[in-house]
Amino acid sequence: MTAAPTPTQRETVLRAATSAPSKYNTQPWWFRWDGGDLEVHVDPTRRLPRSDPAGREAVIACGAATFAARLGYAACGFGTAVEGRPDEDDPLFAARVRVVAEAPDPRFVELHPYLARRRTDRGPFQDTPVPTAVLDELGAAARAEDAWLRVAAWEPAYDHLLALIREATWLEEQGLRDERAAWVDAPDAARRREGVGAESLGPLPEQPTGTVRDLAVGRDIAGREHTAFEARPTIAVLETASDTRGDWLAAGQALLRVLVTATRRGVAASFANQPLEDEELRFEAGHLTLPPGEALHRSAQMILRLGLSTTQAPSTPRRAPADVLEPPTWHTSRSRS
């Protein structure tokens, strides 16, 4: 029989879990305690029907929250195991983080303090490349969670990926922008403790490569400056073997492990997922970063821009632990589509 976390420890676990990244900071999750174990559920009222119709990115966010919860447990002295989707009849059940009768993984204990420092950084990065040893460590972090982080290093692949990102940005429909506008620089978002504020958008690049996604594209946000960004951003694709809900959950866990490991090494990240919102372009992105001669296709789950940051990006708000413990009230939820 394992000890159950105290109320203070539960708060540590929930604060860790809710620090996870989610698309436009929608926080598409809710949690339930089952004894000392934590269930992670998808909140369908916070899904994005236009840009994420299958709910793939919502599950990725829940996967990230799952891994972050494990770091919270580890900081409190608990070892954990993850069971993904134990209830096949409930497609909104993401994962159960189970307390096990073992000491926590010491690497999780080390990573926990970096959760609070992790941010999506849409500012310019230094031109100095990310050291190869760090990229290798990030690759190992992804592999530990059943995913791959493939850096686009081969010339045709790099250029092709950039072209895909630009093409997807160009193809973006107004409906996607309208959906995003409900979460980005939305008037009452701070009160609701969700969404992305104008201060997190970052400056506009003088020479856009598309790898810094402008979440306010087409809108005029006061006070945004133009500035020079790194000339050749490092781009990496987070991939999984196939494209099931289990793969999405693994991608989310891998994503958080990669991001928090990067934070620990002084490496920042932002995302350029535009091609992944289009089925055909997403399929292409799954081929792109392969070394010449390798013909294996994987499913692209996230496109990351990595670099040494120049400034500390601002933090985004989160709902309080008490507000994420209840199942959402379906009938009263607001529609944002």
Ligand SMILES: Cc1cc2nc3c(=O)[nH]c(=O)nc-3n(C[C@H](O)[C@H](O)[C@H](O)COP(=O)(O)O)c2cc1C
């Ligand atoms: C599945 C997923 C998709 C995301 N897609 C994008 C994206 O395309 N562009 C972007 O700038 N940020 C993207 N983000 C980052 C979120 O906007 C960010 O995590 C959220 O605003 C919270 O901010 P934080 O990461 O600084 O805590 C994504 C995050 C997740 C988990």
